[in-house]
Amino acid sequence: MALVVAAICVFASVSVSPAPVASSAGAHEVVTWGASADRVGDALPDRSYRLIVRTSAAGTGARIRLSNAFGDRPITFGSTYAGIRKVGAALVPGSNRRLTFGGSRSVTVAAGQTVHSDPLPGRLPAAAALVVSLHVAQAGGPATGHGMAMQTSYTTSGDHAAEEGAAGWTERTGSWYYLDAVTVRASPGTGAVVALGDSITDGWQSSTGLDRRWPDYLARRLQATDSTAIKGVANEGISGNKVLADGAGQSALNRLQRDVLSHPGVRTVFLFEGVNDIKAHSGVTAQDMIAGYREIVDRAHAAGKCVVGATIAPFKGWHEWDAEAEAVRRQINEFIRTSGEFDAVTDFDRTLRSPYDSERMLPSFDGGDHLHPNDKGMQAMADSVAIDSLTCHRRRS
Known part of the structure; x- marks a missing residue:
């Protein structure tokens, strides 16, 4: 229960406006979760993915890395959010926060490339059940992801990334799509x-x-x-x-x-x-x-x-x-x-x-x-x- 309360404070109590991602002198970026990229079937347009991952190192200014390492054409993410899991595909109310890329709500990733999001204000604790929700607006060719996640995530048609409820997430998947790393600004x-x-x-x-x-x-x-x-x-x-x-x-x-x-x-x-x-x-x-x-x-x-x-x-x-x-x-x-x-x-x-x-x-x-x-x-x-x-x-x- 203490972890859930702490998690609510992570994203619910912060402003969505830009803010410093770390206040301690010498704080630096550290990977808190990662999964190796590979080909995972076909890249489908107008598809949303709700991906469940577990953090390790705690820190501020969380960023995600999206990968098109195995794609043969650009892929456009129309909206991307990060929140804290409540149960199943449902999020802790008030925790789902929009991620931006160079200040933009959407981002296009070239074939073979990766992109980092802007830092998300607030603190992300260790062992948090982080939920990254992606809407793929335009895509084709091979999809990039991690096939054997040993974790149930969720997928659906259309853009449901901003929704905190589970009703729109109609399908389950045992793979992670496009997300291959989460980083935080950690203590010196x-x-x-x-x-x-x-x-x-x-x-x-x-x-x-x-x-x-x-x-x-x-x-x-x-x-x-x-x-x-x-x-x-x-x-x-x-x-x-x-x-x-x-x-x-x-x-x-x-x-x-x-x-x-x-x-x-x-x-x-x-x-x-x-x-x-x-x-x-x-x-x-x-x-x-x-x-x-x-x-x-x-x-x-x-x-x-x-x-x-x-x-x-x-x-x-x-x-x-x-x-x-x-x-x-x-x-x-x-x-x-x-x-x-x-x-x-x-x-x-x-x-x-x-x-x-x-x-x-x-x-x-x-x-x-x-x-x-x-x-x-x-x-x-x-x-x-x-x-x-x-x-x-x-x-x-």
Whole structure:
């Protein structure tokens, strides 16, 4: 209840006229939510989307980033609003506020580009159920978004973005459309970690709508401790994603700049990816993977970011497991643990594996397919991350 009351104060008690987005000296922009972009079907005109997301870092002057990264023609957003969720598609009364872009109520985003909104006056708390409502006025070709949101959002025909009630939102969707980041102006020193990964990071087999992906559990730990200034968490997982090759989304190498390094306030890149590269008969070697990891580390370090490497979890019992893939997994994990090329290491392999068969996930953590952890496994992963490992002493870009 306290969070709802605080949320009402965020958008209901502020003027819609321009106002300073932060008063503390040294406040700076930090990503508070993110989701990797990909193609998500066709872009439809005169369509509205009500997208439910969960913030991490608190701050003022919230801005959203709209993406047309995979579009082949311009897309025009006729109206855009941000509010606080009450239940379902309904918003807390008085919380829905119009967003502008360079002072304009509408914005056209060129093919392949992104755009940030103007800052929204008021404060956005941590763990807020933020609702971004978009009306797409003109569109065609491929749509950009995030396919597997593990969250129910809403869509409808026509422009319903300004409405706070749920009646006009007639359809449900399990994807996020066009929205790929939310940022805030946070207190001095506040930073963020970006989780770069695949379907495990994306949250498959966790409970839909309950924010039980491992980065969600990590965000709750970060909010609960005073021992770190890392408060923002952006989940940049894509189901089926690979480090080296495009397929289910662009490869980690090809999307690193857009999905990770372009976000403000990022201190640390948490790299947990590779199982999709090495699954049965892929022909990918440990040396291939090590070269890919090294490129990600080098590019992140060049941008002044710390890099935490996570070992690849066991997946025996998954239909693409074989002894050859297992041998490559073990070689990669040895590199991650011992090479010294990462600023820190989190051993998800050790956290999730069975003590009776190190090639298998512990049954109590298994979501049922022997590859993806359940809610309990997701929490165990987050709990195994050493909070102080998310900070190192690199020059910030």
